[in-house]
Amino acid sequence: MLYLVGLGLADEKDITLRGLETVKKCSKVYMEAYTSLLSFGLSSTGKSALENLYGKSIIVADREMVEEKADDILSEAQSSDVAFLVVGDSFGATTHTDLVVRAKKLGVDVKVVHNASVMNAIGVCGLQLYRYGETISIPFFTETWRPDSFYEKIRRNRTLGLHTLCLLDIRVKEPSLESLCRGKREYEPPRYMTINTAIEQLLEIEQNRGESAYSEDTTCVGLARVGSEDQVIVAGSMKQLLTIDFGPPLHCLVIVGDVHPVEKEMLEFYTFGKSSNQIS
Amino acid sequence: MLYLVGLGLADEKDITLRGLETVKKCSKVYMEAYTSLLSFGLSSTGKSALENLYGKSIIVADREMVEEKADDILSEAQSSDVAFLVVGDSFGATTHTDLVVRAKKLGVDVKVVHNASVMNAIGVCGLQLYRYGETISIPFFTETWRPDSFYEKIRRNRTLGLHTLCLLDIRVKEPSLESLCRGKREYEPPRYMTINTAIEQLLEIEQNRGESAYSEDTTCVGLARVGSEDQVIVAGSMKQLLTIDFGPPLHCLVIVGDVHPVEKEMLEFYTFGKSSNQIS
Numbered sequence: 001m002l003y004l005v006g007l008g009l010a011d012e013k014d015i016t017l018r019g020l021e022t023v024k025k026c027s028k029v030y031m032e033a034y035t036s037l038l039s040f041g042l043s044s045t046g047k048s049a050l051e052n053l054y055g056k057s058i059i060v061a062d063r064e065m066v067e068e069k070a071d072d073i074l075s076e077a078q079s080s081d082v083a084f085l086v087v088g089d090s091f092g093a094t095t096h097t098d099l100v101v102r103a104k105k106l107g108v109d110v111k112v113v114h115n116a117s118v119m120n121a122i123g124v125c126g127l128q129l130y131r132y133g134e135t136i137s138i139p140f141f142t143e144t145w146r147p148d149s150f151y152e153k154i155r156r157n158r159t160l161g162l163h164t165l166c167l168l169d170i171r172v173k174e175p176s177l178e179s180l181c182r183g184k185r186e187y188e189p190p191r192y193m194t195i196n197t198a199i200e201q202l203l204e205i206e207q208n209r210g211e212s213a214y215s216e217d218t219t220c221v222g223l224a225r226v227g228s229e230d231q232v233i234v235a236g237s238m239k240q241l242l243t244i245d246f247g248p249p250l251h252c253l254v255i256v257g258d259v260h261p262v263e264k265e266m267l268e269f270y271t272f273g274k275s276s277n278q279i280s
Numbered sequence: 281m282l283y284l285v286g287l288g289l290a291d292e293k294d295i296t297l298r299g300l301e302t303v304k305k306c307s308k309v310y311m312e313a314y315t316s317l318l319s320f321g322l323s324s325t326g327k328s329a330l331e332n333l334y335g336k337s338i339i340v341a342d343r344e345m346v347e348e349k350a351d352d353i354l355s356e357a358q359s360s361d362v363a364f365l366v367v368g369d370s371f372g373a374t375t376h377t378d379l380v381v382r383a384k385k386l387g388v389d390v391k392v393v394h395n396a397s398v399m400n401a402i403g404v405c406g407l408q409l410y411r412y413g414e415t416i417s418i419p420f421f422t423e424t425w426r427p428d429s430f431y432e433k434i435r436r437n438r439t440l441g442l443h444t445l446c447l448l449d450i451r452v453k454e455p456s457l458e459s460l461c462r463g464k465r466e467y468e469p470p471r472y473m474t475i476n477t478a479i480e481q482l483l484e485i486e487q488n489r490g491e492s493a494y495s496e497d498t499t500c501v502g503l504a505r506v507g508s509e510d511q512v513i514v515a516g517s518m519k520q521l522l523t524i525d526f527g528p529p530l531h532c533l534v535i536v537g538d539v540h541p542v543e544k545e546m547l548e549f550y551t552f553g554k555s556s557n558q559i560s
Contacts, residue, residue, distance in 0.1 A: 013298040091403025116397035123371025
């Protein structure tokens with residue numbers, strides 16, 4: 001049996017009782033290290049906190065390993081119980097869906113233990129979940145690659161008065177271009193996109209496209225480390241949020257659509273300049 | 281301090297370690313009984329399973345109580361630790377946002393312990409979360425009230441190739457019309473909408489509107505009791521799903537948009553007629 005166990009958002013205490021019970025009975029425990037590695041489990045202290053809690057060792061699996069060694073993991077799961085731990089909930093990333101598809105094709109049973117993910121925890125900022133349009137992902141710009149296909153989605157959401165959740169790029173264990181040219185894999189240091197970088201990129205795109213999907217005066221909500229003790233949530237214009245240091249990862253951003261009265265009241269608690277008044 | 285604690289989807293084992301720790305230290309524990317009461321906590325066995333786990337008694341709070349006695353709950357939270365338990369995650373329903381707004385206005389600190397909700401657990405069917413458009417809620421038709429304002433949203437989502445999550449009506453402790461006329465509150469028995477009823481209503485609306493937002497041949501995914509041991513997930517046309525008995529609540533429905541290759545592969549595991557081949 002392959003168990004996909006969501007770990008939730010902040011630390012080892014966010015696993016569910018069902019999840020903990022599951023991990024304890026598994027003979028092998030893998031943990032994904034690509035989607036949200038920067039939020040927890042990255043540091044050796046994060047990993048050992050989990051190992052102490054579970055009473056067993058964890059094999060950290062980066063994307064390469066999951067993609068290349070999926071068959072090995074799955075053949076273990078054919079004869080014993082294997083847990084695959086995922087930060088957030090299990091189906092946040094396509095890679096996990098792919099693992100499940102491969103498992104099913106091999107006749108390996110799969111069970112899922114759900115947990116919170118940013119896709120629902122974002123509700124904490126007070127904007128109602130059913131008033132979000134399509135979610136977008138913002139990748140890091142490079143010198144030669146400055147994608148803006150999500151611009152149209154933001155424009156569409158805003159035209160409809162809907163909020164847009166922007167997931168910000170995480171680069172973990174990316175082979176460096178230089179090393180690829182030399183034919184030997186070496187990795188870039190991990191990087192995560194800050195709210196500030198996301199807004200700078202968004203404004204650059206708006207300047208190029210000029211279709212007024214949004215502007216530096218558009219209200220947004222910046223959220224850092226959602227679900228952890230030191231989460232930061234600030235609502236303000238893009239221009240205002242650009243001046244804030246949101247601290248360590250992970251960051252995400254909501255571009256606000258039309259707001260209903262209760263949403264408005266909640267956002268006021270997070271308003272730029274009033275950020276001591278937080279719900280944590 | 282007011283703690284909003286998400287309970288997750290299925291039973292008492294879905295609380296997180298952080299959530300359990302929180303509940304154990306609170307002097308008073310309320311549980312919402314309106315949004316998803318039918319999934320767990322409804323039966324006295326459900327409630328006592330939670331009470332045994334927490335080692336304390338739970339006050340079940342229906343919508344009326346939360347709306348009318350919010351100030352009492354919040355004044356307790358001013359001087360001691362109060363937990364408010366919510367099935368799923370805390371911000372699924374506007375009522376909870378409203379409670380938080382009232383708390384903040386009274387200067388009561390609020391902390392949130394997140395958990396899975398149907399809004400992210402729906403990922404289990406294999407359709408990627410970032411490819412959903414606006415979520416809709418389908419209310420029960422009555423003789424005189426047959427709302428269809430969500431039709432336009434489904435049409436829009438489908439035009440964009442996006443999936444539509446349909447949350448289905450739950451009626452708990454609704455005063456009966458008759459009793460309201462007599463000026464004395466009496467309540468209808470609890471009701472929840474089945475996938476079948478939802479599809480019947482959707483097809484009636486399509487017939488009236490005739491704009492071909494969808495038809496009885498449109499692919500949908502019906503999900504019952506997501507996250508529990510006996511969850512059922514079946515993908516098929518509306519016409520096919522109409523023939524299935526999905527069993528006890530809660531039910532929800534996804535109207536499928538364009539499908540990417542990995543999504544297609546996952547849906548195949550759930551295809552109508554192959555439903556033994558399930559991920560649970």
